[in-house]
Amino acid sequence: MTTTPTISFTRTEPYRPPADHVRLQAEAPIAQVRRPDGRKVWVLTRHEDVRAMLMDTRFSSDRRDPRHPSHQPYMGPDYKPGLIEMDPPEHTALRRSLIGEFTVSRLARWRPRIQEMVDDSIDAMLAGPAPVDLVEALSLPIPSLVISELLGVPYADHDFFQRNSATFSRFDATPDERVVAVTNLKAYIADLVQQKVKEPGNDLLSRQLAAGVTPEDLGPIGFLLLIAGHETTANMISLAIATLLDRREKLQVLRDDPNLTIGAVEELLRYFTIAEVGHQRLALTDVEIGGVLIREGEAVFGLANIANRDATVFADPDELDFTRLARNHLAFGFGPHQCLGQNLARLELEIVLATVLRRMPTLRLAVPFEEIPFKENGPNYGINELKVAW
Numbered sequence: 554m555t556t557t558p559t560i561s562f563t564r565t566e567p568y569r570p571p572a573d574h575v576r577l578q579a580e581a582p583i584a585q586v587r588r589p590d591g592r593k594v595w596v597l598t599r600h601e602d603v604r605a606m607l608m609d610t611r612f613s614s615d616r617r618d619p620r621h622p623s624h625q626p627y628m629g630p631d632y633k634p635g636l637i638e639m640d641p642p643e644h645t646a647l648r649r650s651l652i653g654e655f656t657v658s659r660l661a662r663w664r665p666r667i668q669e670m671v672d673d674s675i676d677a678m679l680a681g682p683a684p685v686d687l688v689e690a691l692s693l694p695i696p697s698l699v700i701s702e703l704l705g706v707p708y709a710d711h712d713f714f715q716r717n718s719a720t721f722s723r724f725d726a727t728p729d730e731r732v733v734a735v736t737n738l739k740a741y742i743a744d745l746v747q748q749k750v751k752e753p754g755n756d757l758l759s760r761q762l763a764a765g766v767t768p769e770d771l772g773p774i775g776f777l778l779l780i781a782g783h784e785t786t787a788n789m790i791s792l793a794i795a796t797l798l799d800r801r802e803k804l805q806v807l808r809d810d811p812n813l814t815i816g817a818v819e820e821l822l823r824y825f826t827i828a829e830v831g832h833q834r835l836a837l838t839d840v841e842i843g844g845v846l847i848r849e850g851e852a853v854f855g856l857a858n859i860a861n862r863d864a865t866v867f868a869d870p871d872e873l874d875f876t877r878l879a880r881n882h883l884a885f886g887f888g889p890h891q892c893l894g895q896n897l898a899r900l901e902l903e904i905v906l907a908t909v910l911r912r913m914p915t916l917r918l919a920v921p922f923e924e925i926p927f928k929e930n931g932p933n934y935g936i937n938e939l940k941v942a943w
Contacts, residue, residue, distance in 0.1 A: 557585060557586060557587050557593060558584075558586050558587065559586065559587045559588070559589065560573045560574075560577070560586040560588065560589075560594075560596060561573045561589070562589070562829050562830055562932075563929050564927065564929045564934065565929070567922075567925075567927055568796075568824075568871075570826075570856075570858040570859045570862060571829070571858075574596075574598060574856050574859040575862075577596060577598050577856075577859070578598035578599065578859050578860075578862070578863070582597070582598045582599045582843070583595065583596075583597055583598075583599075583602060583842065583843050583844075583845040584596055585851075588622075592622065592852065593851075593852070594622055594833075594851075594852040594854050595845075595847055595851060595853045595854070596853075596854045596856055597842065597843070597853065597854070597855050597856060597860070598856050598859045598860060599843065599860060599865075600860040600863035600865070600866045600883065601843070601863075601865075601866075602842050602843040602855075603855035603856065603857060603860040603887070604860075604883070604887050604888070605842055605843070606834060606853060606855050607832060607834075607883075607886060607887040607889075607890065607891075608887065608888040608889075609840065609842075609888075610640065610641055610889065611836065611837050611838050611840050612835065612836055612837070612840065612853060613640050613834060613835045613836075614637060614639060614640055614644070614834060614890060615634070615638060615639060615640045615835070616628055616634065616638040617629070617632055617634060617638070618835055620835055620850050620852070621833070621834075621835040621852070622833045622834075622835065622852035622854070623638075623833050633769060633770075633772075633773055635773040635774065635776065635777040636648060636651075636773070636774055636777055636893075637777060637781070637890060641889065644889065644890075645889070647766070647770060647774065648889070648893065650761060650764050650765070650766055651761065651774065651893055652893065654703075654757050654760070654761075655893050655894055655895075655896050655897060656896070657896050660896050660897055660900055663699070663703075663897075663900065664900065664904065666702065667695075667699060667900060667901060667904050668908070670694075670695055670698045670699065671691075671695060671904055671905055671908045672908065672912075674690060674694055674695060675691070675908060675909070675912050675913065677690070678690050678691065678913075679912075679913075679943075683919070683941070683942035683943055684919035684940045684941055684942040685940070685941060685942075686938050686939060686940055686941075687791060687794060687939040687940075687941045688787065688791050688936060688937070688938055688939050689719075689938075691790065691905070691909075692787040692788075692791045692794075692936075692939070693718075693719055693783075693787045694715065695786075695787075695790065695901060695905060696782055696783045696784075696787050696790075696901060697715045697718045697719070697783060698711075698715075699897070699901060700778060700779055701714050701715070702756075703757050703778070704742075704745070704756060704758055704775055704778065704779070705745070705749065705754050705755075705756025705757065705758050706745065710741070713737075713741070714738075714741065717737045717738050717741075718734075718738065720733075720734040721735060721780070721783075721784070738776060738779060738780075739776050742772055742775040742776045742779065743768075745758065745775070746758055746762070746768045746771050746772050746775060747768060749762055750762060757778075758771060758775060761774070778893075781892070781894065782894045782897065782898065784933055784935070785827050785828070785933055786898050786901055787935070788827055788928070788933055788934060788935025788936065789821065789822065789825065789827055789898070789902055789935075790901075790902065790905050791935060791939050792821070792825050792827075792934070792935060792936060793817075793818075793902065793905075793906060794906075794909060794939070794941075795918070795922070795925060795939055796821065796873070797906075798916065798917060798918045798941070799918065799922040800873070803873060803875070804910075806875055807875065807906070807910055808910060811907060811910065811911075813875045814906055815899075815903055816875045816876060816877065816878050817875040818899055818902045818903050818906065819877070819878065819879065819880055819882070819899075820873060820875050820877050820879070821873075821902075822882060822884040822885075822899075822902075823861045823867070823877075823879060823882035823884060824861070824873055825858075825884075825934060826858040826882075826883070826884045826934070827884065827933050827935065828857060828884075828886075828932070828933055829858060829932055829933060829934055830854065830932045831857065831886065831932070832856075832857055832886060833852065833853070833854055834852070834853045834854075834855070835850070835851075835852055835853070836848065836849055836850065836851050836852075837849060855883075857883035857884065857886070858934070860883050861882045861883055861884065866879075866881070867879055867882075885898075913943055915943045916941055916942075916943045917941065917942055917943065918939075918940070918941060918942075919940035919941050919942040920940050925938075925939060926938055
């Protein structure tokens with residue numbers, strides 16, 4: 554009898570995807586394995602196969618189905634799903650209403666305000682004693698400030714909003730603390746939506762209500778925008794800066810040519826990917842991917858982290874090359890569920906990196922790179938604490 558191998562999502566090298574993912578791409582790029590919880594899933598590790606799966610609506614994102622790998626007991630038939638938990642046509646209609654909020658041209662208007670937020674955070678860092686934790690001082694506050702203004706969070710509520718957002722993302726928060734933070738934020742977003750019903754403003758929630766999105770649908774959307782864009786962007790800021798401070802030759806490349814910052818953002822996104830266990834789907838019928846038959850009712854993971862190291866798509870994939878200009882990476886997913894906020898994340902990352910390089914020329918790690926506490930066991934890769942000085 555053949556034993557189904559167990560797959561680990563733990564990274565043992567900061568600059569490499571989990572070893573099991575590397576091995577599978579080389580030896581069995583489409584394989585059925587067991588998750589740490591014992592459940593069988595198919596894993597796809599090639600760029601082409603992951604893209605094909607994410608484009609195919611025969612693979613479901615509806616987590617209300619008990620067979621879905623992300624289904625939870627509370628997700629019964631009456632559960633109100635978020636945008637990433639839906640299939641067409643329900644998903645299509647809601648996404649269409651939101652897509653205009655995240656176009657490059659609309660987000661360009663946010664550049665001065667985001668720049669101001671980043672400058673204020675760096676001012677506060679430089680005014681105080683070193684070392685400081687960059688995660689707490691810069692990486693977490695920027696995404697939180699941006700999304701709160703986008704949603705129309707009143708300034709008087711910023712402390713509550715940021716405190717609970719930070720608790721949800723804090724590595725040393727207990728499960729109970731996270732549950733309380735999530736409950737607080739969901740209740741807050743629901744109340745905020747009701748406030749916008751009564752007193753609309755110039756913000757995303759108000760515009761969505763005016764476009765006909767119901768308050769019942771808008772609450773989960775607002776919460777998703779908060780969570781999905783908060784921790785992931787914060788992790789990417791920390792990883793990017795830690796990498797540049799560790800690999801000084803890469804830092805010098807950007808100092809010599811600041812125009813490469815946009816390319817650096819894309820390459821760092823490809824290189825780290827962040828989402829270790831994203832892109833989970835359920836086969837709604839028998840589907841063939843890459844010559845392998847996946848049966849109805851079977852769970853599938855598209856491992857974008859290793860697909861972004863596919864040597865048939867990215868030459869020298871383990872090399873960090875800021876001139877690569879490869880925007881066909883899968884850090885933001887692909888297909889109908891490709892990340893809505895990707896242009897906003899890119900803008901935040903570009904502004905943060907460019908500003909840190911310009912304003913903090915003597916920035917350095919305050920601890921050896923080997924002592925940085927990485928988030929090595931999913932669901933999102935990142936750094937728990939990044940002590941820096943200047």
